[in-house]
Amino acid sequence: MTEVSSLTGRLLVATPALADPNFDRAVVLLLDHDEEGSLGVVLNRPTPVGVGDILASWAALAGEPGVVFQGGPVSLDSALGVAVVPGDEPGKDAPAGGPPGSARRPGRGDPVGWRRVHGAIGLVDLEAPPELLGSSVGSLRIFAGYSGWGPGQLEDELVEGAWYVVESEPGDISAPDPSRLWRSVLRRQRNELAMVATYPDDPSLN
Numbered sequence: 001m002t003e004v005s006s007l008t009g010r011l012l013v014a015t016p017a018l019a020d021p022n023f024d025r026a027v028v029l030l031l032d033h034d035e036e037g038s039l040g041v042v043l044n045r046p047t048p049v050g051v052g053d054i055l056a057s058w059a060a061l062a063g064e065p066g067v068v069f070q071g072g073p074v075s076l077d078s079a080l081g082v083a084v085v086p087g088d089e090p091g092k093d094a095p096a097g098g099p100p101g102s103a104r105r106p107g108r109g110d111p112v113g114w115r116r117v118h119g120a121i122g123l124v125d126l127e128a129p130p131e132l133l134g135s136s137v138g139s140l141r142i143f144a145g146y147s148g149w150g151p152g153q154l155e156d157e158l159v160e161g162a163w164y165v166v167e168s169e170p171g172d173i174s175a176p177d178p179s180r181l182w183r184s185v186l187r188r189q190r191n192e193l194a195m196v197a198t199y200p201d202d203p204s205l206n
Helices: 056-061 153-159 178-187
Strands: 010-014 027-034 037-042 046-050 067-070 074-084 114-118 121-124 139-149 163-167
Touching (some): 163 178
Antiparallel strands (some): 046 067, 074 121, 074 139
């Protein structure tokens, strides 16, 4: 089997050609990507449901807007938390290819209830008491559902030109105006992708 280069922690930005309405102008943060498939959450699909309506104990830690986001079309009845813990980057002496969260500085551990995915971005155990994370979390988003791809499926979509792959920034998770995230992520690229940010919402107007 061809080895898959992991895109965990990167952003998938929907191209204007992507026809699937679930991912129209979507910005997806990849939380896991290997030869067994891919999993991520859409960062710019806020719902009208407040975090306090379903997870009252976590509402105080959720950034603005304080609503639940639709992470994708899979398992919409499940909740997933993604948070940024600023400051402590993974140690350089961590074993290559280790599991997410395995990289730590000597004597420094990740906060209880948070598992590092990439850089300062990690998954939150929503079953844990929020006060365990309260002083560590810089920003938190709660997602209903997720986006999933089977083995090789995402690679096929990339070949078809459905997605741009770009680096993520910790601030992408807590963008206060999700409706602007697609354009702002493209605009910060230092290549022709910056021009795609000007693409009209209605292609017939181009």
